[in-house]
Amino acid sequence: EQAPQSKRTKPQLAAQDVQIAREAAELFKSNIFKMEIDELLNELRLKESHVELVERVLHRLHDVIRQVPETGDLTLAEAEEKFVKGKHGSTSIPFPDPKPSSNINYKFKYLSPEDISLVGSFGLKTGVQRPGKMVVDVALTMPQSLLQPKDYLNYRAIYKRAFYLAHLASHLTSLCKKNRLPVKLSYEFLNGDVLCPCLKIEPINPEKKHEEDLIFTRTKISIRILVGFEFGIFEGKKLLPDRNCIRVQQEHKSEDLPPTPLYNSSVLTSCTFSYYLKYLYTNKKSAEAFRDAAVLGKVWLAQHGFKSHIQDGGFGHFEFAILMAALLQGGGENGNKILLHGFSSYQLFKGTIKYLATQDLCHDGYLSFTSLIGDHNSIYKKEGFNVPTIFDKNTKLNILWKMSRSSYEALKKQAQEALRLLNDVVKDRFRDIFILNSTDSNFNFDLSLSLPVDRSLEGTLSFGSLEKIQLLTFENFLTNKIFKLVHRALGDRISEAVVSVESGASASWSLQRRKPSDDSKTSTVHIGLYLNPQEADKRVTRGPALDDKVEGERFASFWQSRAQVRKFKDGTIQYSCLWSPPPDVPVIVNILQYVFQLHLSSELSDALEYSSKSFTKLLPKSSVSLPPATLFQNLKNSFDALAQLTLDMDLPLRVKSVSPASTQLRNASIIPAVPYAIGNPDFFNDVVIQLETSVKWPDELYALENTKTAFLLKIHENLQGHDGYRSYVTRPLDSVPYNKAITQLRILTPQGYGFSFKILTERDETLYLRAVENGEEKQKTELQKVYISFQQHYIASVKHHRTVNRLMTRYPALSGTVRLFKHWLDSQLLLSHFSEPLIELIALKPFVDASPYPTPNGPEVGFLRILQFLSLWNWREDPLVLDFSDQTEDVTSEYSDRLSLQTFQLINNNFQIMRKQDPSGLNVQFFVGSRDDLSGKLWSSYVHVAMATRLTALSKAAVGLLKNQTGKLIEESVLKLLFTPALEDYDFVIRVKTEDNSTSSGCLATTKKETFKNLVNVLSEFPETPKEVESARDPTVEYTKELNKVYENSIIFSSNRYSGPNAGENVITGLYNPVVVQGEKKFKVGLDFNFKPSGEGKVLFNNDAVLNEIITMGGDLVKGFESK
Amino acid sequence: MSKGYTVLPIRLVSPPQLADTAAVHHLYLKRHSTTQRDPTLVDIANRSLFIVNLPFGANFESFKRFFGEISTGAIIEGVHVSSPEIDLTKLTSEMKNNTALEFGEKKEQEKFILPLNTALVTFLDTSGVDLALQSVRKLASSKRLARWPVAVSTGSKRYSSLLEETVLESEGLAERVAHDMELFAAKELDDL
Structure with missing residues (x-):
């Protein structure tokens, strides 16, 4: 009775202890975190002098705007005429597509704005210094008298606003000059919303300066003038996401017109520019840390490529701040508060991230809140709309309207990763969360594809008038269509797809043009895939069971001629597709080619490019036409047979273990295991034999080695009786220095493989340690080298092999990554300067500790991340600590073998001590600590500092080269350059x-x-x-x-x-x-x-x-x- | 002359890949002296030249040819080139007589511990040393350059034989191992 009970209580106690330890660690960590946050916020603060200057500019601009003359009612023709030739060149009215038809019966007019106010982050005082330019938003509200309540329909308000903006722009051009405000004006879409042009005002340095000129170029701040409508001027209900507000002619009148959510949201947004500023301002006042948390959110989003702009995911500082504000009012499933007003900036940030990471705002539910001040009615509602939704009941606006499902999934994934990092109680993750930038798709996705789409294909791809009113642009349409296709086609082969479309159009355009110029006529679809390594390469796509008629038909209609009914080994009969891609083409690419051909056009399918294409050409191909995995497996089989043979041998002492320590046997050699390839430097696979314990080993090193040789000769004799095996003894060229008596047994197997047996006894270590102890003072350094070398050759190499071999199974992309990395090192003539285990440990970094990215599932991206890591690793100051345990394991679990805080700190201390003795890293550069090697220098001792520096310099150069490729697939020529030695x-x-x-x-x-x-x-x-x-x-x-x-x-x-x-x-x-x-x-x-x-x-x-x-x-x- | 050394410039044969450069190597030589008391060692020291800054391929054969060329009559008995060695037998055995067995048949010459990049060239008799030193000094003061003979294999032959020589013939090896182990056992017994 007693026993089971104690069993049950024990883990509970342990869990409690861990919880306490965890809280302590978290507190400690959040303190450090707080200091780091404060430092970051301080660094990011805008310069006081810049703010003052911009405030002066804004005042002057305000005066200038007030000077813009008003007009009478103008017809469309009159309005257009007015701008054909103004005083300072012509100005076009930035009407969106479709342009207003000539028969419209309403008039255009300009009256001085009802209100001019600062909005956005500058207005909220959350502006920060970031690379690139900062923008100050100024919102003008059109007087109510210019609009009718029905103007929300059929672009009317949008057209009127376009005229309003054009009139303003044409006069500002001359008025700014007159008022000594040297600026350049152009049009720009607000956050990529093609219905909402705005005016971009950039400072210039005039050639002829006047002393009163207000020049603000040095601030690197530009101003954006947004023109909005009065809050509440249109009935919100009419503009709900499920309503249609663009009436178009259609063939069958009886059918309802589709909803126009993007259009509706754009109109609503234009009504709320200053309204939301007030809402956020109130929140900022009510929670002390709101401002700082908003800045943290902004920084985090920017580092992961998210901004309010449609092309940048449609989730930026504004959306983050609104979400945070909503969570201060509730947000739980029962309306319970997710964030409290007294929270620190760290807690507010973490709480918001956690919400993004764990609450599904797309399919399972959505967040409903109200921006009515004082109304705490924020609640998570179940059942979503299949579009990302944070719904404001007050304005009827879905705050996330600019997000696509694709960008929402990407954001959620990033939030999950950030949450994981925030929960890490062992390592300080500040840098991973806020400092490292993960926006470059080449370093981010396992597989990147790009597809140039000619805009003349609009018709072929059935982008008709109904699609136009729903999705507004061909780019949105493509994003949507391709995202759905990719998901349907790849299913669980991918964990996530991110689809974005880049048009050739420029971001801002001249006042003389109605819309941005676009000479390229092509839009490029970027598809970024995160793979599911277990499924990605499967040759069969399994569909529904044969008896599921409905699903079966859906399957057949999607896959068409590829769909077939197959009986599987387990007896099930299923609809399925079989794939047999040409060599070097990934199955996924093959599937997408097929699906694009089927559902888009064959032209497009042919144009599909993908990232791994040029990479696969790089690795040396084996002369045997078998995939590397098969070759490695054949070698393993040959080893297993030999190991069994050895274990069964009749020897004076029984063989206890036969342990491999070889790059080929852990799938980490550049050239895969090709049989009979004796010219391959990795051909012979090292194997360490241990015999059963004996007291008879000689107590002197050479005699001991001689005894081992005698044993090897016995194994040699034994092998003579086995067909196909050949063996001979050699003196290894690379072994423990000064120990000239070491021998090894070379064995050639009937399968064409080679092994090198050497023997480890329980006496070896004692004797080597004795040598260190007995050596004279001047010999000590050399003798320590001897001891380390012994460790490397006999003990650590076996341990290392075991670890890497285990991780090869966990991370299917690791093998390819390591091989690519080694190949790069060799092409740069560096490989021979570093021990193979050191190289493999470095290659493991992006796998066991992937942040700020997800775990790589493709060799190319794994390789690029190694380069990036190396380029950033300041090894003089930072150790690399690797945790080989399963990261998904709960750290609080009793059975977890994750690195504890204590071990982590112990390794860190070892690093600090080592660096104290060798501050500039002359002896050990790459400190790599792990549970296998707490000293951190087992594999990195005695590297030339010049070579270590060269590795860093080369990876910096390589990453620099790759950064120029941002936003597109890496060109083959660039890749070739990467692999050419300088x-x-x-x-x-x-x-x-x-x-x-x-x-x-x-x-x-x-x-x-x-x-x-x-x-x-x-x-x-x-x-x-x-x-x-x-x-x-x-x-x-x-x-x-x-x-x-x-x-x-x-x-x-x-x-x-x-x-x-x-x-x-x-x-x-x-x-x-x-x-x-x-x-x-x-x-x-x-x-x-x-x-x-x-x-x-x-x-x-x-x-x-x-x-x-x-x-x-x-x-x-x-x-x-x-x-x- | 530096610290009693005679500096002797010698001509290195230019490999065809470096046809246009004529390289000169500088040997630093002086008569060897020792602080050892052992009469045999003193005798060896008296018959030896200590040479600093060795050229590639410095071994018995090349020194023999070199001195044969510049100083006929000075006959070389042996050459001991410095090499960094650590006697692991000595350091790991706790027996009284703990010098290495297999590698224990040391030549007397090797009892001199030489610094890096130096060699001891021992002549048959003291007059050999005198003669050699005389020739060296004469040559050093003349404008003539003696040629350094490389008497080791080079290129692919050098490295393929290095690889080939790692192979140990199993029969010979077995015998030797058995022999050494017997010796070791005897010594162990002796030590008891």
């Missing part, structure tokens, strides 16, 4: 030509155009002798290694580790260590560089002799030499 950065270059080992290394040469797949000899057997097997590798690698060893302190040599893809061509570059090669040194015995005499007792680096030696050493390998 040889001019080195002091000299040795051109090396070795035998073409592309065949023996198992890959197709990428540089030789004439390589045809059928001409490559597929390898099917091993050479006769072990010596032939061993010497099949590229000798350049050993040459470079020797050079680096001989000239350790004076020159750093780099070369490609994989010359296979380059058809045997390789280069070795040299970079001098300026400390050694420049200037005179005092002569003494033991100088570790080649020198020549220079004056009494002085010497100089003897460059000529050194170069001579280098080339002599390379002999026939060297084909050319170039130096600066």
Whole structure:
């Protein structure tokens, strides 16, 4: 009875403890967070002098507006005539499409505005300094007498406003000049709303300056004049989102006209410019931290690419502030308050983010509130309208009207990510939330596609008059249509799709034109996909079961000829589609091509471009036409068979474990595991054997190694009896320094794979530690190196392998990412300078800690994020701490193996201690701590600081190059440039030509155009002798290694580790260590560089002799030499 | 002359890839002296030249050819080139007589611990050293440059044989391992 009870109570107690610890941590974190927030807000504050200057400008502008003359009633013809030739050139009336027809019976008129007021963030005093220009919004209210209550219909109010704006603009041009306000005027759509043109006023620096000129260019602030209607002038009910307000002729009169939500919302918005300012102002007054939280929201949104503009998601500072205000009045399902007035800015921000992340405002429900001041009637209502909705019962406006379903999903995803980060009790996530920018689609989506659409296709794609009144623009129509198609076609293959359409039109346009000019005639559809790795690559799309007639018909009509009925292994009979894309084309792309052809046009389908297209060309192709995953699996099978064989062997001591530590066996090698590819530097897979415990191991290192050799020879003997296995013992070239007695057993399997067995005993570590202890003081550093090397070769490598192998299963895109990253490093001649585990750990960063992005599910985006991370990593000041546990696990769970705050701090402390001893990072640059390595430097010790700096510099350059590609797919030429080494950065270059080992290394040469797949000899057997097997590798690698060893302190040599893809061509570059090669040194015995005499007792680096030696050493390998 | 060293410029053969540059290397030589008391070591020291700043391929063969060229009659017995070594046997064994076994057959010469980038060239007799030093000094003061012979393999041959030589013949290896283990066992017994 007792036992189960205690079992039950124990976890509860633990959970409680964790909760307390968590609260403490959260409090601690929010304190730090608060300091960081204060600092940020301070930094963002607008300059006082700028604000004062702009206020003077606004006053003058106010006076100027008041001087604009009024007009009488004008017919359309008169109104248009009036502007054909004004005093200062012509002005066009910015009528939206469709232009008013000539038979309209109402008049146009300008009367001085009823009200001029500051609105927007400047009015609310939440304006902040951001890169780019800040805009101050001034709202003018048209006098009530100019409008009729029915003017909300059929663009009437919109047209009248267009005239009003044109009249204002034409007079402001001359009046501003006269009043010494040097500015440039142009039209612009307010937040991309094509029904609402506004006037953009930018400061200029006139050529002839007058002393009274009010020049405000240095403020980088521009002014926008919005023309609005009196609040309440139109009956709100008539403009509800489900009402039609544009009456068009249609064929069947009996049918109801469709609702015109965008039009209605645009009209309503124009009635509420200053009304909402008052509403927000009241909220700001009532909650102390409202302003700061609004600024935080603005910053967060901007870093993730959200603004009020339709093209930027339609959710910006204004929408965030309104949501926050609504949540201060309630917002819960029972109207309970989500935010409290006493909350800090952090709490207000977090509460709002949480609401966005967890409450569905599109399908499941919506937020209903009222902007009536003093009315606390804000409630989450179930059952949404399938459009993002925050509904103001007072104004009848859906605040989220500018959002598409696509942009809403994107926002929700970002909010979920932000919430996760805000809840992180271990790491400080301030930077991830507010500082890092994640707006670049190339770094953001797993797969990006782009589709140029000619606007002449409007008809083909059935963008008719009814669609026009509903969606207003072809771009909105396309966004909608393609979003639906993509969702329908890809289903759960994607976790989310973001569709946006970019028209070629400019943002602002000259007063002489009615609408923005657009020469391109093409709109580009951008599709950004987040993939679901479990489903994305499946070859079958499963539909409804055969007996579901209704759904079956829907399925068949969508997929048409592709739809078929199939019986699956589990016996179910389902509608389904089968996909067999050409090699290198992702299934998803194949599906979209098909669907676009079917439901859009074949022309469009052909024009579909996608991001991974040029990437897939980059990785070396294996000479065997099997996908990498299959090759890796074949190798694993071969290993498993050998491991079993070894475990079953009859040896003096039983084999306890056979543990791999090899890049190929963890799917992380550049060239996939091609059988018989003995020229591949990764061909032999390291395996560490452990035998059962024994007290008989010799108590001295060489004797111990000899005993191990004897065991390896026993395994060798045992293998002789097994068909197809061959083996021999070698002395490894890269192993623990000074331990010359180490041997390894090379095994060639019947499947064509190679393994290197070495033995680890329980005595090894003791003996190496003993050596460190017994060594003389001057040997200590070297002996520590020996110990670390032992750890790397025998213990840590196995642990690392296990970790990475496990993560490869969790993150399907990891393998491709690591391979791409290694390939990039090698193409930049950097790969050989870093240990493979270090490279893999860095590559893991964007997976285990993806913020500010979601986890990458494509190798390309994974690779780009590594570059971005490296370009931003200030390794002198920041450690990299990786948590390999499942991030979705609840940290409070007793069984969670997530990194605890204590471990995290321990690793951080280790970093601080290390940096205290080595502040500029000469010894260890990339500190990577994890549960596997608390010291953080196991894999990054002894890297040349010059190479570490070079890696940072190269990734910065690469990211810089990619930033120029923002908003479009990365061009192939740019990508190629990324993978071309900058040889001019080195002091000299040795051109090396070795035998073409592309065949023996198992890959197709990428540089030789004439390589045809059928001409490559597929390898099917091993050479006769072990010596032939061993010497099949590229000798350049050993040459470079020797050079680096001989000239350790004076020159750093780099070369490609994989010359296979380059058809045997390789280069070795040299970079001098300026400390050694420049200037005179005092002569003494033991100088570790080649020198020549220079004056009494002085010497100089003897460059000529050194170069001579280098080339002599390379002999026939060297084909050319170039130096600066 | 620096600190008693004779500086001898020598000509390096220009590889064809660097045809237009003639490189000169500088050897720093002096008679070896030792603080060791062991008469054998003192004898070796007296017959040796200490050479600083070694050119590529500095080994017995190249020094033999070099001195054969510049100083006929000065016959070389051995060359000991410095190499960074740490005796892990010594550091890991707790036995009294704990020098390495397998690599324990040390030449007397190797008992001299040499700094980086130096070598000890030992001649058959003291007159060999005198002769060699004399020739070196004469050459150093003349305008003639002696040629440095490279007596090691280079290029692809060098690196493919480096790779090939990692292969150990299993039979020979088995015998040697067995032998070493016997020795070790005997020594262990001895130590008890």
